[in-house]
């Protein structure tokens with residue numbers, strides 16, 4: 513019997529090979545542009561350490577040839593009995609055109625499967641209470657994820673709530689502000705949701721705090737910070753647009769973002785300059801070693817073929833430089849839903 517765990521990972525379509533490369537696990541199913549991979553051969557993977565994984569799930573079973581008239585019976589039969597209880601049920605599809613055509617079905621099917629699992633006493637109700645035990649198990653029980661690569665197949669998987677994304681399809685939804693100068697506004701909104709929990713957001717994104725935005729124009733990231741009450745110095749030779757132009761909480765400096773340093777330390781540095789990842793990594797390191805900021809969110813653009821290697825080189829250079837200075841830090845990288853050929857990185861100084 514094969515005892516190696518299997519993993520199901522969701523990713524941006526086109527980044528399947530990057531997922532395989534960074535996990536160093538054995539690829540079992542990796543179809544280009546499918547938006548997911550199945551892997552084997554690693555006893556443990558850590559969601560927050562995987563930049564290209566939107567979701568990390570343990571894969572338990574697969575059903576193929578699902579009949580259109582009754583998908584419920586074969587699916588229920590395929591959920592292993594060893595998986596006793598679930599805190600929630602997620603029905604999911606790949607982030608592809610085919611996946612989008614299935615989302616109507618998953619919405620209709622969700623209440624049917626939920627009801628069947630509740631009758632079996634295996635699914636917590638909406639308040640997180642399990643009917644069989646009466647106890648609140650939201651934090652302990654895994655979530656059940658049923659992933660439909662197409663309308664005939666289903667992969668049955670579970671998520672460890674502490675080692676996965678809580679967002680449906682691994683995509684954190686954020687909303688656009690009608691007056692935002694650019695759609696990049698959404699990217700920084702998503703980054704805050706992905707890297708910081710609500711408590712951390714309340715603590716570290718307080719009105720009156722200060723931020724520098726390097727490569728700020730036309731102003732989407734700056735606007736995201738201003739909406740959260742921060743005072744922003746926006747550094748860019750280009751113009752800020754729309755509501756960001758001339759806003760009292762924004763100081764716009766037409767300077768080189770690689771040379772600029774603030775006179776006083778700030779709470780946040782954000783940086784979206786289109787440059788070599790290594791050059792941006794070096795700049796971030798200099799800011800942290802110089803004590804200019806406590807936290808940073810920055811983009812590393814990865815237009816090259818060897819994306820994983822370029823990313824690892826950039827992240828490792830930050831680790832080495834900060835370790836050498838004895839600086840304690842948290843460093844995480846994720847390809848967000850709003851990231852194309854790039855990843856977003858969170859770096860914070862730890863006490």
Ligand SMILES: C[S@@+](CC[C@H](N)C(=O)[O-])C[C@H]1O[C@@H](n2cnc3c(N)ncnc32)[C@H](O)[C@@H]1O
Nearest residue numbers: 694696727729730731732733748768769784785
């Ligand atoms: C991807 S855009 C930033 C979009 C911005 N984050 C937003 O939300 O609207 C990159 C910006 O970096 C700026 N940039 C590139 N190199 C720069 C440098 N050396 N100094 C300052 N700005 C730079 C460009 O002028 C451009 O406006």
